[in-house]
Amino acid sequence: MPTKADPSSPDGTAPGKITIADIAAEAGVSVPTVSKVMNGRADVAPHTRERVEAIIRRHGYQRRADERSRRSNLVELMFHELESAWALEIIRGAEQVAADNGLALVLSESQGRLTPGHGWLEGVIARKPLAVISVFSDLTGQQLAKLRARDIPVVVVDPIGEPDLDTPSIGATNWNGGLTATRHLIELGHTRIAMIGGPERVLCSRARVDGYRAALETAGLQVDPDLIRYGDFHVASGHRQFAPLLDGPNRPTAVFAGSDLQALGVYEAARAAGLRVPEDLSIIGFDDLPVAQWVGPPLTTIRQPLQDMAAAGTRLAITLARGEEPEHRRIELATSLVVRQSTAPPRGRAV
Amino acid sequence: MPTKADPSSPDGTAPGKITIADIAAEAGVSVPTVSKVMNGRADVAPHTRERVEAIIRRHGYQRRADERSRRSNLVELMFHELESAWALEIIRGAEQVAADNGLALVLSESQGRLTPGHGWLEGVIARKPLAVISVFSDLTGQQLAKLRARDIPVVVVDPIGEPDLDTPSIGATNWNGGLTATRHLIELGHTRIAMIGGPERVLCSRARVDGYRAALETAGLQVDPDLIRYGDFHVASGHRQFAPLLDGPNRPTAVFAGSDLQALGVYEAARAAGLRVPEDLSIIGFDDLPVAQWVGPPLTTIRQPLQDMAAAGTRLAITLARGEEPEHRRIELATSLVVRQSTAPPRGRAV
Known part of the structure; x- marks a missing residue:
């Protein structure tokens, strides 16, 4: 654009x-x-x-149409990190749309930094992709300006922060997902529900925690700040943040983890403490990665349509690269509850 | 080359x-x-x-050096499919080496076919990558010739079949891994050991099955053809191939699955039949994907150094693209046994 x-x-x-x-x-x-x-x-x-x-x-230099057509047939997918199965879902969704449009996907990774470094931008400009899709990472205003000056549109999938108003984005209904997850636990009869959140500065994570709070408050339950912990979205973090909550006399009977991987860390902490899932502890995750159905017991979770988000982001990027105006520039795709076997009523309570 | x-x-x-x-x-x-x-x-x-x-x-037209330098800074990673966490390990290994060399990674997928179609090759030739890395898929002789005619070297990572002698390849010691997995079960005291193999035409899968046979035979145990089943490398296949083996009167007490995902399918079949792992059934996998440590119980498996294989393949491809002669053109990286909690002596047997 x-x-x-x-x-x-x-x-x-x-x-x-x-x-x-x-x-x-x-x-x-x-x-x-x-x-x-x-x-x-x-x-x-x-x-x-x-x-x-x-x-x-x-x-506002406008490239001529023939110059536009001389662009490479590449779409650039820029990741904060390629560490988990989460990234693979995004890649699969983007690859399908790219292939359907005769385009190839270039992957780059900002190596764990939430904002890519300078070398990254130089590489992108030299490759002249049709568009850049930034996944769970923030470009600086200067980086965005440099890409725009070269007619390379940028779309953000699963934004970390609030993208500036000029930047189209595709996310998921994170707040609603947090609300739904917590309501599921409340409906089973839980009242002591812990929240293991992702990084506090990351918007999608905050939205999930706010949805958790909203569910408790609208059900007339007290929000106990001691039961809310923040970490990153990985397994080890889930374990580390949750384990201390098992020590007190009034331990939670259920936990909402901000990601499936964090939920697997909670499984580990529960196993280490000799607790059975779901008899002694109910666990719900967020994402619905393939692994959620393979663990024992299979994980109840909030499905985030990662492949669809990446596919929608890629379609949006292609539309913008063609110089067309998209129907919507900001989209949030719906999350949904997937009930498996890791959640149940608390012990001693009939439902 | x-x-x-x-x-x-x-x-x-x-x-x-x-x-x-x-x-x-x-x-x-x-x-x-x-x-x-x-x-x-x-x-x-x-x-x-x-x-x-x-x-x-x-x-044997040889491009001039200045023409060579006008190539894009892309390395093309061609997958048979992007479906599993297996693919992500390969991507991570390749991405790291590409980034260290100032190169970007292009992903393509032959959409489930073991040999990519015609459109794929046209796209590659138009993109002019420095090199092509073919992952778990076979290029036809004609495709290889077309790439060679354009000085685009091809490296095969985890070959499906036996690559022609001109094609450099990086694999793992699959036969040895199969031998080690089966010996681990024999040493625990098992004698009725099932084998759930990958596709019969795929060489790495055959090597694992042959290693299984060699372990049984060298231990003086009989190879029962009824206990050997072939499928693909995914979860559903593991479940489908293994479930019928639980029906007979003389069911196996242990199983070697050709991949971790197949092993997870065996977990499902065992759960459905009311069998406990490892008390009633020992299970060993192959790959050591991250998921292996997260399932309940954590999976004993044969570690295949997928990231290292992809990294070595990418380094080899870059060496060839520079017109240098690599030290080795065919490499097999070692597999190793990772003992977790899914294997134990058969019931009624003291060790």
Whole structure:
């Protein structure tokens, strides 16, 4: 999506009418230098690059259609990390849509950082993908601007924070999922329900915790801050955050884990403490990864349609790359409750 | 890796000395037509394409160094399917090495076919990757020849069949892994040991079954063909192949599954039949996917170093793309036994 030129811009240039030669003249550099900047080549002095990019942004340079068609047939999928089966669900959804459109998928990983480093952007610009799909990671405003200046649209799948209003995004109804998970436990008769959340700064995680709180409060139950713990979304974190909650005299009879992997960590903590699932402890997860049905007992969880989210994000990115306006720029796909065998009424209670 | 010209070739051309103009003259076509064929463009008549490719193959056309450097910074990772956590381990190993070398990874999937279709090759040739890594899938001789004619080396990771001698490959010591798995069960005291194998035509699967047979025979135990079943490597197959073996009067007390996912299917079949693992049935898998440690009880398995295999394959591909000769062209990385809690002596037997 090209940056739109402000109609009231000082020199009154209509958007899409400026040429590379105009940009070169205004910046006082050669045409090849402007091309180098647009192609992400490294052999341009930083201050020259910045001057050229500022001019491109100001005028909203519009590539000609034949230039657009000379783009590679690549869609760039950028991950925060490739560590879990979660990532595979995203890859599968995106790959299917890319293949259906004759496109190939490039994977990159910001190696555990929630914002990718500088080398990543240079690589992307050199590859000239049709679009970038950023998965569970945040691009900086500057990174977004550089991609926009080159007509490379960005779509965020499962945003960490609140993407700026110009950035299209696909998420899931996380708050609603948290509400549904907790209500399921309340309906079984639980009143001491622990919450093992993901990282506090991550929006989807906060939404799940808020849904948990809302379910308790609307059921007239007290929210006990001691029962809410934050970690990351992995197995070890689930174990580590949950184990201390088993020590007290008034231990929880049920737990809502912010991810299936955290729920597996809770399984481990329960096994280590000699507790049976679900007889002594009910556990519900979030995601519905394939592993949820294979563990013993199979895990009750909130299904997040990860493949559909990635597929919708990829379709949205392709639409934008074609210069078309999508029907919706922000979508949240519905989550749903999948009841398996890890949840039951608390002991001593008939239902 | 360029196809080496035969020193005794009819016209005695030395390898690497022929130009695009020579190829065009010999084929009776224009220079741009030869370029189109080399760049995988679709707008060339099939018989023209074949004639040009045959000439390139015969002469072993060697791209100039500057042409080589104009390649994209992509490594192509081609999967038979992206369905399981197995694929993710391969992706992670390859991505790390690609990133360390400033390269990006392109993923493609042959959508469940063990040999990719025609559209795949056209896409690859248009993308001009530095190298292709074919994972658990076979390229046809023609596909290999077309890639070689364009100086795109191919490395096979975890070959399905026996790759031709020119194709470098990275595998695991599957036979040895099968032997080790079965010996572990024999040492615990089991004598009725079932084998749930992968697809019969797949070489790594056959090697595991042969290792199983060798362990039984060298221990003086009889191989009962009724206890050997073949399926695919997924959960449902493990369940389906194993369940009938529980019906007879002389049921097995242990089972070696050809993959961890098949082992999880065996868990399901055991649960459905009311058998406890490992008290009533010992189960050992193959792969050591992350899920193996999360299931209840944690799965004893044979570790296959999937990330290391993918990393070694990617390094090998990069070496070949640089025109360097690798130290080894065929490597098998060692498997190892990981004992967890799904195997134990058979009931009624003291050890």
